[in-house]
Structure formats: C-alpha cells, structure tokens
Amino acid sequence: MSKPMFSLRRPAILNPAGYLDLISGRRRGWIATVQRSLLQLGTVPYATVIAGRNWLFDRHLTRSHAVSVPVISVGNITVGGTGKTPLVFWLAQWLAQQDLRVTLISRGYGSNAHEPNDEALELEQRLPGVPHLLNPNRVQAARRAVEELKSQVIVLDDGFQHRRIARDLDLVLVDATNPFGYGHLLPRGTLREPIAALRRADMIALTRVNLVPEDTLEELESQLATYAPQVPRFRVAYQPQKLLNASQQEMALGDLAGRSVAAFCGVGNPQAFRQTLEGCQCEVVDFRAFPDHHPFGPEDIDSLTRWLGHLDGIDRVVCTHKDLVKISLDQLVEIPLWALIVQPEITSGQPALEERLKKLIRQDPEQEEEEPGGEL
CATH class of the missing domain: 3.40.50 (Rossmann fold)
Incomplete structure (x- = not known):
C-alpha cells in the first residue's frame, strides 16, 4: 500500500497534516514543544493587527460601506473548512424561491483572470443562473451587482472579517468537529479572530452536527452561550x-x-x-x-x-x-x-433563521436606496 501524501520528504511543519498535528498537540517531544512556542510568539503581532483593525471599525474610525440592497454575510472565525459553501447554496436557493435576484460575492481565493476558483465552479454547477462575482474588493463587487445585475439581495461568502462592506445579517459558522481552532490564534492555532468576536454575529450556525455526539453538541452550545450570550444559534447537518x-x-x-x-x-x-x-x-x-x-x-x-x-x-x-x-x-x-x-439540513433553529431572512426582504427598497453608500 502506498504512503500517504504527507510522508513526502520535507519537514512536517511545512505541510497541512504536519501543521495540524503540531498545533493540535498530537505531535509530542521537545522539538514539537519548541515549535509550538515559536508559533505562539507569532500570534503576538497577528493579534495586535487584528485587535487594532477591529478597534478602528468598532469606533467607526474606519468606515463600512453600504449598498442599497440587503447583504447577508456567511463567515467563520477559523481558517477554512466550516462548511460555508453548502450553507451559501442553501441561502441562495431559499432567496431564489422568494423570487429575488440573488448575487453571490466572494474574494475568489485561488482564481485568476482566466478561470474561477473551485468554489465558484461548484456553485455554478449547483446554482445555474445565479451570478457569482469574484473580487477581493467586495464593496466594488457589491456595487456592480446592484448597478449592472440589478440584484435584490447579496450573499457574501467568507465575509465575517471583511468589515469594509456593511451587512444586514452576519451568519457565523462554527464547525462542531473543530469549533475553536485548537484554542489559539494563527499561527499557533487556526483562529482568525479571538472567540469573543462571535459577539459581532447576528446568528451562529453550529455545523456538521451529524458528526458529533449529542452530549458534545450540548457542551458546545453551552460554550457558545458563554462567549456570545445574546447571539441566537441554529444547527446544520451536512447529509x-x-x-x-x-x-x-x-x-x-x-x-x-x-x-x-x-x-x-x-x-x-x-x-x-x-x-x-x-x-x-x-x-x-x-x-x-x-x-x-x-x-x-x-x-x-x-x-x-x-x-x-x-x-x-x-x-x-x-x-x-x-x-x-x-x-x-x-x-x-x-x-x-x-x-x-x-445537502445542508437545518436540524434546529430554522424558523428563527427564516424569520430574520423574511424581515430583511420585507424592507422597502426605495427607502434603502435613499441611504448613502459611501465612497471608496
């Protein structure tokens, strides 16, 4: 039987599996301990930059730019792998069933001028007819969606940290199989922000709930209630x-x-x-x-x-x-x-989620258009 990919001859810390073994603590020994200590040092400048950036947005010293239609953001507080794409698919389907013109917007990680990235290709196959704009400047993309595509609602993929664009509903995903990024910010863990950032969310989606026992889910729910006590939650299984x-x-x-x-x-x-x-x-x-x-x-x-x-x-x-x-x-x-x-299946909390969505799409479009969008 062949060796797995991550047995290639290079330091384990340089490949994904080796990195995850290291930060999770599965890798033991004094060398691993030293490496984790060095990674912990790396979190200091990262945490400083993140805290400074959020401080500027929280005090409105850095502006968030609005557009004239509702914006729904789907994001997370850890690096990758929380199940954003299936939930974006569910949202786009639900909104389209309300006879709304939906546009998806994402940064387009891994795409280039000649071809879209993997997530865009996947969503194109599963959501034919739903435009998907790839642009690191999500504000610019949102304005194009409204002005050129006449979109009535925008779904922002991986938008929680992209605070330059204002949003009307912030959905943040927490993966039940690895909820808190091994308890550390990058690069010591996989947290993109401190766990307390969940308080900025409008709703928290606990995902992959079909892969963990119920007692684990109840413990996670209790932790989330501590970190973000005012934020309602719903559960999503990926069947x-x-x-x-x-x-x-x-x-x-x-x-x-x-x-x-x-x-x-x-x-x-x-x-x-x-x-x-x-x-x-x-x-x-x-x-x-x-x-x-x-x-x-x-x-x-x-x-x-x-x-x-x-x-x-x-x-x-x-x-x-x-x-x-x-x-x-x-x-x-x-x-x-x-x-x-x-296929995403919302196993609890769907009525609350749908009520929030219905409240958004009941907004008066003419009133929305009168609100200033701000200039770049």
Missing part, C-alpha cells in the same frame, strides 16, 4: 445525498455500501469528509488529503494514478464536489471517480 461524476451522471449512495473505496480531497477539514464518507457504509482503504483549494494539475493526476496503482481491490474513487470540478475526469486508472454530494 450525503448522492454521487456525481464529471459527466454529470448521478448514482445513488447505496452504490457505495460494502465497496472498497480510495478517497482524496483538497478541503479545509479533510477528516470531516472522511468521516462523512465512512458513514456511507463503505470501506475507505486509503485516504489522501491535499491542501485546501488545491489546483489538481497534471502532476497531481499522475501522482493519484501511481497511488491507485499500488492499491488492490478498489471499486470506487471518491472526492468532494469541490475537487471534482477541477479534475473533470470520470475515471482514474479505469476506476470510476465520483464526488460525494452533501
């Missing part, structure tokens, strides 16, 4: 729905039951993907985790081909939809390649 290949053919989940599977992904929380896949009653013979937003070029396809060539009895290769849109192959070494499609 496997079907299999999809690059030719847009679908297959029922039951096809995986009892089969031997090789899996790989390039997402922010690879363990959650593996756990979801194992819940489909298949045997995950081997698993490879690539960095989040990995481009999967020709060298990667060759590497995956060699990896699969060393595995025996594999019936299916499975990845995420986010990975499949970049690979666009139906097979790897004559083994069918499928993406596991998950």
Whole structure:
C-alpha cells in the first residue's frame, strides 16, 4: 500500500497534516514543544493587527460601506473548512424561491483572470443562473451587482472579517468537529479572530452536527452561550445525498455500501469528509488529503494514478464536489471517480433563521436606496 501524501520528504511543519498535528498537540517531544512556542510568539503581532483593525471599525474610525440592497454575510472565525459553501447554496436557493435576484460575492481565493476558483465552479454547477462575482474588493463587487445585475439581495461568502462592506445579517459558522481552532490564534492555532468576536454575529450556525455526539453538541452550545450570550444559534447537518461524476451522471449512495473505496480531497477539514464518507457504509482503504483549494494539475493526476496503482481491490474513487470540478475526469486508472454530494439540513433553529431572512426582504427598497453608500 502506498504512503500517504504527507510522508513526502520535507519537514512536517511545512505541510497541512504536519501543521495540524503540531498545533493540535498530537505531535509530542521537545522539538514539537519548541515549535509550538515559536508559533505562539507569532500570534503576538497577528493579534495586535487584528485587535487594532477591529478597534478602528468598532469606533467607526474606519468606515463600512453600504449598498442599497440587503447583504447577508456567511463567515467563520477559523481558517477554512466550516462548511460555508453548502450553507451559501442553501441561502441562495431559499432567496431564489422568494423570487429575488440573488448575487453571490466572494474574494475568489485561488482564481485568476482566466478561470474561477473551485468554489465558484461548484456553485455554478449547483446554482445555474445565479451570478457569482469574484473580487477581493467586495464593496466594488457589491456595487456592480446592484448597478449592472440589478440584484435584490447579496450573499457574501467568507465575509465575517471583511468589515469594509456593511451587512444586514452576519451568519457565523462554527464547525462542531473543530469549533475553536485548537484554542489559539494563527499561527499557533487556526483562529482568525479571538472567540469573543462571535459577539459581532447576528446568528451562529453550529455545523456538521451529524458528526458529533449529542452530549458534545450540548457542551458546545453551552460554550457558545458563554462567549456570545445574546447571539441566537441554529444547527446544520451536512447529509450525503448522492454521487456525481464529471459527466454529470448521478448514482445513488447505496452504490457505495460494502465497496472498497480510495478517497482524496483538497478541503479545509479533510477528516470531516472522511468521516462523512465512512458513514456511507463503505470501506475507505486509503485516504489522501491535499491542501485546501488545491489546483489538481497534471502532476497531481499522475501522482493519484501511481497511488491507485499500488492499491488492490478498489471499486470506487471518491472526492468532494469541490475537487471534482477541477479534475473533470470520470475515471482514474479505469476506476470510476465520483464526488460525494452533501445537502445542508437545518436540524434546529430554522424558523428563527427564516424569520430574520423574511424581515430583511420585507424592507422597502426605495427607502434603502435613499441611504448613502459611501465612497471608496
């Protein structure tokens, strides 16, 4: 059986798996202790910059620029992997069902002038007809959405820290499988902001609740009530729905039951993907985790081909939809390649969320247009 990707000959701290083993404390020994201490030192300048930036926004010394339609932000306080894209999909579907013209806006991490990034490609397939603007300047993108696309509501993907654009509803996701970024700010942990920043949220979504026991969820709810006592919460499960290949053919989940599977992904929380896949009653013979937003070029396809060539009895290769849109192959070494499609399901708190959304879309558009948007 082949070695996993992260056995490559380079210091473990330089690759995603090694870094997570280090900051989580799974890596032991005096060298790991020294490395964690050095990373802790690195949090000091990072924390200073974050605190200073938030101080300026909180006191309105740095402006947030408004647009004339409601803006809904979906974000988090940790780096990647909380399940933002499925919730953005749910929101866009819900808003479209209210006969509203929706535009998605994101920074476009990993995109370039010639092609969109993986999240944009995934959402384009799942939400045909819903515009998605990729622009690091989200204020500029929002104004374009309103003026050129005549959008009636904007969904801002990964917008919690992007405070230059004003928002009417701030949804912040907390992943139940790894809620608080190992308890430290970057680079010692994966927190983008202190946990107390959750108090800025309008609602907190506790995600991947189907992957942890109920007593763990109750403990998390109690912690969230301490960190952000005035912020209402709702729970989201990401349920496997079907299999999809690059030719847009679908297959029922039951096809995986009892089969031997090789899996790989390039997402922010690879363990959650593996756990979801194992819940489909298949045997995950081997698993490879690539960095989040990995481009999967020709060298990667060759590497995956060699990896699969060393595995025996594999019936299916499975990845995420986010990975499949970049690979666009139906097979790897004559083994069918499928993406596991998950569907968000709000298991509690949906009435409160929908009430907040309905309140937003009931706003008088003419009154909104009279409010100044501010100049860049």
